[in-house]
Amino acid sequence: MVIREQYLLRIRPFYDSEMVKVITGIRRCGKSTLMKQIMSEISKNKIAGDHIIYINFEDYQFRKISNADALYRYVEALITDDNKYYLFIDEIQNVDEFELVINSFRSTHNISIFITGSNSKLLSGELATHLSGRTVSFRIMPFSFREFCELKNGYEDGMAKEQLLDEYMRWGGFPIVCKETEEESKEVLLSNIYDAVVLKDIIMRNKVASPAALEKVLEYVIANSSLTISGNNIANVMNEEEQIVSAPTIYDYLRYMEEACICDKVSRYDIRGKKVLAYEEKTYVCDLGFFHLKKNRIKDEYNYIVETLCYNELIARGYKVYIGKTFKGEVDFIAKRGQEKFYVQAAYMLSDEKVVEREFGAYDNINDNYPKYVITMDRIMMSRDGIIHLNLIDFLINDIR
Known part of the structure; x- marks a missing residue:
């Protein structure tokens, strides 16, 4: 596996930040792999496995989470204490009104949120309205x-x-x-x-x-x-x-x-x-x-x-x-x-x-x-x-x- 260090180097300072980390890039450029590399680094800091939540909307098992309410219920049920959680959501554009849920979790929970999407409008459109000034974005390219x-x-x-x-x-x-x-x-x-x-x-x-x-x-x-x-x-x-x-x-x-x-x-x-x-x-x-x-x-x-x-x-x-x-x-x-x-x-x-x-x-x-x-x-x-x-x-x- 190629460790995508040039991106990890830019994202690491925000691992524990309340800013929503938005990772965009064309489909199949390696966003999911990068996200798993981030999860691996975070888990090495003695973070309990049940405090790292990962959802991949290209995975069939998550097919029923298609709207904001279903996403909210699923994640909320996994947050059981006040300790720090890390939420990773892959290809989030597949969920209608996802930005409402992301903003809610960011403002009400002790949580660090990472999301990926194959559409740059994640920042300029949906997220910008509800999370203005509370996101940090990273553009991922195919292999250099x-x-x-x-x-x-x-x-x-x-x-x-x-x-x-x-x-x-x-x-x-x-x-x-x-x-x-x-x-x-x-x-x-x-x-x-x-x-x-x-x-x-x-x-x-x-x-x-x-x-x-x-x-x-x-x-x-x-x-x-x-x-x-x-x-x-x-x-x-x-x-x-x-x-x-x-x-x-x-x-x-x-x-x-x-x-x-x-x-x-x-x-x-x-x-x-x-x-x-x-x-x-x-x-x-x-x-x-x-x-x-x-x-x-x-x-x-x-x-x-x-x-x-x-x-x-x-x-x-x-x-x-x-x-x-x-x-x-x-x-x-x-x-x-x-x-x-x-x-x-x-x-x-x-x-x-x-x-x-x-x-x-x-x-x-x-x-x-x-x-x-x-x-x-x-x-x-x-x-x-x-x-x-x-x-x-x-x-x-x-x-x-």
């Missing part, structure tokens, strides 16, 4: 490349990191997919995850009237990961294919996709004006396996793949990420975490002087002293003018600072 290497070295000891990166860039980091060795099995599992996310977390949850149109839009978004997209542009493409879908409907679809954690919309940030710009957002798919599933990779697309990979790595490390807008152009990423801030340019290879000038020149109009990086797959580093050139594998394996 570092975690992928940790897993794979147990199966295929001695594989070169370059080989592992090629496999990772092709099949992504969903744990259940990473454990398979046969490509046919990987493809089947990845397709099943994709279908489950589309059906359960997008179509059924949002009562989508035209699933076929939604899937077309989703395929377009995934195939164009790291590119600027808009509802109007997608509507034009759809109309050319004789599938009439309005721009407002497409914007709804994009919101559903983001809530299901299958992709992120990333805003541009005006570096000079120091403000977020509400236009020309880029979209990044959460796992490169989906990119492989929906678009055959060719050499010219490696730039998109590397950029998507770097974005997902920054999110997994807990950074807030923006596209940097300068006076004459843009920087791929501005990464912020607490007081930490740095810039990233991501590309496949610095294949000629024109590409070198494009990537390093992106920083010409940025005069602050925050660290600036160019990340590529080149083996020979060409750092210059205070701009640090990093090999992609070195970036993925090691902390950037």
